[in-house]
Amino acid sequence: MTTDFDLGHLLAERGAERYELHGRYLNHQLPRMLHTIGFDKVYERAEGAYFWDADGDDYLDMLAGFGVMGLGRHHPVVRKALHDVLDAGLADLTRFDCQPLPGLLAEKLLAHSPHLDRVFFGNSGTEAVEAALKFARFVTGKPRVLYCDHAFHGLTTGSLSVNGESGFRDGFTPLLPDTAVPLGDLGALARELKKGDVAALIVEPIQGKGVHEPPPGCLRAAQELLHKHKALLIADEVQTGLGRTGDFYAYQHEDGVEPDLVCVAKALSGGYVPVGATLGKDWIFKKVYSSMDRVLVHSASFGSNAQAMVAGLAVLSVMENEQIVANARATGDLLRSRLAALTDKYELLADVRGRGLMVGIEFGRPDSLKLRSRWTMLQAARKGLFAQMVVVPLLRRHRILTQVSGDHLEVIKLIPPLIIGEREVDRFVDAFTDVMDDAHSGGGLMWDFGKTLIKQAVANR
Incomplete structure (x- = not known):
C-alpha cells in the first residue's frame, strides 16, 4: 500500500537540515544560542529519562521538557x-x-x-x-x-x-x-x-x-x-x-x-x-x-x-x-541530601533547596581571593553566567541536560522525569562533583568557556 506522506523518508531526507530550517523559518536566535554554548546536539531517539544521539551515546534528561515529561518519554x-x-x-x-x-x-x-x-x-x-x-x-x-x-x-x-x-x-x-x-x-x-x-x-x-x-x-x-x-x-x-x-x-x-x-x-x-x-x-x-x-x-x-x-x-x-508520587518524594530526598552534603566542600556552592524532584542549586560569591576575582568578573558582565558555566560542561562532558533557573539567576533547576532512581542520582552527583572540582581548581575548561560567555553577554548589551 502506498501513501502520499512518508514520515520516515522525510526525516531521512531532510532531518540533517534541522538547525538550518529553524534558523531560516522559526526563531533564528535559538540555533544561534545553541551553537554558541555547544548545545547544538542531534538527538535521534528518546525513552524514559534518556536521549540517544546518532553515535549511540546516551544523555540523561534532568529537564523533562520544562516539566512536561513527568513520566519520561514514550511511556x-x-x-x-x-x-x-x-x-x-x-x-x-x-x-x-x-x-x-x-x-x-x-x-x-x-x-x-x-x-x-x-x-x-x-x-x-x-x-x-x-x-x-x-x-x-x-x-x-x-x-x-x-x-x-x-x-x-x-x-x-x-x-x-x-x-x-x-x-x-x-x-x-x-x-x-x-x-x-x-x-x-x-x-x-x-x-x-x-x-x-x-x-x-x-x-x-x-x-x-x-x-x-x-x-x-x-x-x-x-x-x-x-x-x-x-x-x-x-x-x-x-x-x-x-x-x-x-x-x-x-x-x-x-x-x-x-x-x-x-x-x-x-x-x-x-x-x-x-x-x-x-x-x-x-x-x-x-x-x-x-x-x-x-x-x-x-x-x-x-x-x-x-x-x-x-x-x-x-x-x-x-x-x-507505579507509585510515581512516592518515588518523586524518595528520590528527591536522596538527590537533595547528596547535593547538600557538597556545600561544605565547595565555596562556590551556596545552597541546595526544593521539594521532591524540583531542586534548586544556587551558587554564590566565594571567599578565596582567586575565585572571588573571577566570580566578580562574571557578575560584572552578567549575573547568571556562572550557573551557565556549570550547565554547559554537564552536557558537553557528562551528557546531562539541565537548565539555568531563570534569567540573571545563579541557580540551576533540576526537574527530571519522576521515574528516575538511585542510578540517575549517582550519575548526576558524580558529574556535578567533577564540574565543581574543575571550577574550584582555578584553571580548567570552565573558566576558559566563561570568557566566551562574557564576550557574548557584552555583545548583547
Missing part, C-alpha cells in the same frame, strides 16, 4: 492509550454533545483535590491561568489580580500580566492592571487587599524561577486574608502539580490550604498531547456559566479533545499503579 501505557483512542474512531469535537472522556478525566483529577468540584479543559498551562484570571475577575466583580515577584505564569497577555520577570514583559505593555507583591509578604498582601479592588492572588506554591517557596504557614494565612476580603486564592500547579514535589499538588504540603482555583498542565499530557486544566469550586463555575446563554462564554476549540483526555487518564493511571 508504553500512555503510548498504547493514544493508539487505542485513534483506532476507536470516536466522534470527537462535535461541540454539540457530551463525550465520556472529559468527564472521566475531570472525575480522576478532582479525586486528588476533594474540596474542588469542576474542571475546564484547555490546551496549555497559560490557557489554564487565563481561565483562572477570567473566572476570578468575573465572580468577584473586581479588576486586579495580585502575583508574586519573580513569578512565572505564562506568556499570553493575561498570564504575562502576572509574570514577575520584567524581561518577559518588556515591550508588550500595557498589560492588565495587576500588582506584584513579594513572595511570603503577608503585610504587602494585606495592604493591597484593603484597597478593595483585588479579585485574587495567583501563586506558585514553589516558584519555578529560582526554586523558592513561601515561609511555612504563609499560604494558609494568605488564604484567610483573601477570603476575609472576598478575594480568591489561585494555585498555579502547572509545573509543581502531578507529583513533582512529592505530593500530588505542592499546595498540599501545607495543612489547611484549599485554593479556590488550581491550574494544571505540562505532565498531564504524558508528553504527547497538549492539555491544560483549571479546577475550581462549584459556585465559581455556576456563576461563570450562569445560564444557557452563557454556555460558551469561555471555551477552547481543541479543549477536551479525545487524545488529550485519554493521555491524561493514562498518566493518572500510571501515577497510581
Whole structure:
C-alpha cells in the first residue's frame, strides 16, 4: 500500500537540515544560542529519562521538557492509550454533545483535590491561568489580580500580566492592571487587599524561577486574608502539580490550604498531547456559566479533545499503579541530601533547596581571593553566567541536560522525569562533583568557556 506522506523518508531526507530550517523559518536566535554554548546536539531517539544521539551515546534528561515529561518519554501505557483512542474512531469535537472522556478525566483529577468540584479543559498551562484570571475577575466583580515577584505564569497577555520577570514583559505593555507583591509578604498582601479592588492572588506554591517557596504557614494565612476580603486564592500547579514535589499538588504540603482555583498542565499530557486544566469550586463555575446563554462564554476549540483526555487518564493511571508520587518524594530526598552534603566542600556552592524532584542549586560569591576575582568578573558582565558555566560542561562532558533557573539567576533547576532512581542520582552527583572540582581548581575548561560567555553577554548589551 502506498501513501502520499512518508514520515520516515522525510526525516531521512531532510532531518540533517534541522538547525538550518529553524534558523531560516522559526526563531533564528535559538540555533544561534545553541551553537554558541555547544548545545547544538542531534538527538535521534528518546525513552524514559534518556536521549540517544546518532553515535549511540546516551544523555540523561534532568529537564523533562520544562516539566512536561513527568513520566519520561514514550511511556508504553500512555503510548498504547493514544493508539487505542485513534483506532476507536470516536466522534470527537462535535461541540454539540457530551463525550465520556472529559468527564472521566475531570472525575480522576478532582479525586486528588476533594474540596474542588469542576474542571475546564484547555490546551496549555497559560490557557489554564487565563481561565483562572477570567473566572476570578468575573465572580468577584473586581479588576486586579495580585502575583508574586519573580513569578512565572505564562506568556499570553493575561498570564504575562502576572509574570514577575520584567524581561518577559518588556515591550508588550500595557498589560492588565495587576500588582506584584513579594513572595511570603503577608503585610504587602494585606495592604493591597484593603484597597478593595483585588479579585485574587495567583501563586506558585514553589516558584519555578529560582526554586523558592513561601515561609511555612504563609499560604494558609494568605488564604484567610483573601477570603476575609472576598478575594480568591489561585494555585498555579502547572509545573509543581502531578507529583513533582512529592505530593500530588505542592499546595498540599501545607495543612489547611484549599485554593479556590488550581491550574494544571505540562505532565498531564504524558508528553504527547497538549492539555491544560483549571479546577475550581462549584459556585465559581455556576456563576461563570450562569445560564444557557452563557454556555460558551469561555471555551477552547481543541479543549477536551479525545487524545488529550485519554493521555491524561493514562498518566493518572500510571501515577497510581507505579507509585510515581512516592518515588518523586524518595528520590528527591536522596538527590537533595547528596547535593547538600557538597556545600561544605565547595565555596562556590551556596545552597541546595526544593521539594521532591524540583531542586534548586544556587551558587554564590566565594571567599578565596582567586575565585572571588573571577566570580566578580562574571557578575560584572552578567549575573547568571556562572550557573551557565556549570550547565554547559554537564552536557558537553557528562551528557546531562539541565537548565539555568531563570534569567540573571545563579541557580540551576533540576526537574527530571519522576521515574528516575538511585542510578540517575549517582550519575548526576558524580558529574556535578567533577564540574565543581574543575571550577574550584582555578584553571580548567570552565573558566576558559566563561570568557566566551562574557564576550557574548557584552555583545548583547
